[in-house]
Amino acid sequence: MRQDQWKSQVLQEWDRWLQAQPIDPTTPTARDTLKFFCELQDRSSPLLDFRPGRRDKWQIIHAWLHHAGRVPD
Numbered sequence: 001m002r003q004d005q006w007k008s009q010v011l012q013e014w015d016r017w018l019q020a021q022p023i024d025p026t027t028p029t030a031r032d033t034l035k036f037f038c039e040l041q042d043r044s045s046p047l048l049d050f051r052p053g054r055r056d057k058w059q060i061i062h063a064w065l066h067h068a069g070r071v072p073d
Helices: 005-021 032-041 057-069
Strands: none
Touching: 005 032, 005 057, 032 057
């Protein structure tokens, strides 16, 4: 799968995950993205099967969410 496909699937999963959380969807934080990432890890999600290169997978996922406008600075 290409990186843009990974990114698209992660963004979809984030949107689903966020709806099930007691978080205001307009103000998620980096801490929320870390919780999301940890939950993906805990359930051995195939969404984390991408190659991160030299960066940490959480940093990549956080950057994807940030650049897509899902998480503010």
